[in-house]
Amino acid sequence: MGCGVSDGPALRALREDDLPFLERLSTDPDALGPFEWPGFTDVRRNRRRWEEDGYITPTSGMVAVTDAEDTVVGMVVWKSEGRGVPTGVTYEIGIALLPEHRGRGLGTKAQQLLIDYLFDHTTANRVEATTNGENYAEQRALEKAGFTREGLMRGRSFIGGRYHDTIMYGLLRADARPES
Ligand SMILES: CC(C)(COP(=O)(O)OP(=O)(O)OC[C@H]1O[C@@H](n2cnc3c(N)ncnc32)[C@H](O)[C@@H]1OP(=O)(O)O)[C@@H](O)C(=O)NCCC(=O)NCCS
Numbered sequence: 001m002g003c004g005v006s007d008g009p010a011l012r013a014l015r016e017d018d019l020p021f022l023e024r025l026s027t028d029p030d031a032l033g034p035f036e037w038p039g040f041t042d043v044r045r046n047r048r049r050w051e052e053d054g055y056i057t058p059t060s061g062m063v064a065v066t067d068a069e070d071t072v073v074g075m076v077v078w079k080s081e082g083r084g085v086p087t088g089v090t091y092e093i094g095i096a097l098l099p100e101h102r103g104r105g106l107g108t109k110a111q112q113l114l115i116d117y118l119f120d121h122t123t124a125n126r127v128e129a130t131t132n133g134e135n136y137a138e139q140r141a142l143e144k145a146g147f148t149r150e151g152l153m154r155g156r157s158f159i160g161g162r163y164h165d166t167i168m169y170g171l172l173r174a175d176a177r178p179e180s
Contacts (some may be wrong), residue, residue, distance in 0.1 A: 009106045011063045011076060011113050014055050018064055021072045022046040025096065032096050034160060035132040059087055065097065065110040073101035076114045080124070090126045091118050095138070108141040112180035115145060115171060125173050132157065133165030142169045146177040 014022070023046060029037045049055060055062040060079035064072045074097035080087050093114055097107050111129075118124045129147065131138040143149065147169035156166040171177070 007068055009073065009110045009113065010066050010070075011110065011117065012066055014050060014062065014064050014075075016050065018072055019046055019050060021064070021075075021098075022050075024098070025075075030099055033099065035135045035138075035164075036096060037159070065095075065106065067101070067106070073097055073106055074110065076110055078114060078118060078127075080122075088123050090128060091122065091124045093118075093127055093129050095141075102137065107137065108144045109180065111141060111145045112178075115177065116180055119173055126170055128168065128170045130166050130168050132159070133167055139167060139169075144178065145171070145180075146175060147171045148175070 023043045024031045026041045026043045026046060032038075059081065060077070062075055062077045065074040065076055067073050074095065077094045078091050080089070080091045083090075093111065095107055095111055095114075097110070115127055118127055127147075129138075129142055130153075131142065133152065139149070148171065149167060150170045151168045153166040153168065155163040157164045
């Protein structure tokens with residue numbers, strides 16, 4: 001997959017030479033930021049997973065976010081796991097940009113590209129995202145991409161030695177979306 005505009009970010013499938021980027025996400029706490037670092041994970045799993053399916057399945061995926069020079073600046077993920085509704089109706093998305101590429105509008109645009117991709121290429125009716133109650137950059141990015149803030153789940157996550165609230169965002173296929 002390669003989608004995007006010539007002067008902005010694009011989404012493309014992960015390649016073998018992107019494995020060092022994935023390794024950085026697994027080993028550098030700053031790479032995922034204060035709201036997403038889950039602790040150390042097995043870096044060897046990245047290559048195994050890439051060789052198995054390139055991080056793409058019929059109901060989930062992870063692709064690189066690249067800048068105009070095709071440098072990998074981050075990644076986006078999606079999955080539809082049913083959870084009581086038919087698979088393919090609701091997709092959950094996520095994003096992480098490397099610290100040196102944040103705050104320049106790339107996160108908003110990359111999530112807009114992913115939303116367009118899901119509504120264009122899957123039968124999704126709803127795209128949803130959750131974020132930490134203190135992650136104001138992601139909350140604002142989701143709102144700029146057209147998401148509605150639907151609720152606050154108290155004390156739902158644990159990171160950095162304490163419990164955190166989680167904000168739920170949703171976007172329906174029929175909802176108005178800003179131009180990406
Ligand atoms: C969250 C993230 C994807 C946002 O992408 P980004 O490219 O940094 O954000 P953008 O430049 O698109 O900015 C989006 C909005 O948030 C605002 N913003 C950016 N950083 C902010 C901060 N630290 N505090 C408050 N607002 C902030 C911007 O000003 C902009 O709003 P505006 O246009 O009204 O001024 C990115 O910072 C990131 O990957 N962070 C680490 C991983 C993470 O937290 N992922 C989200 C998991 S749910």
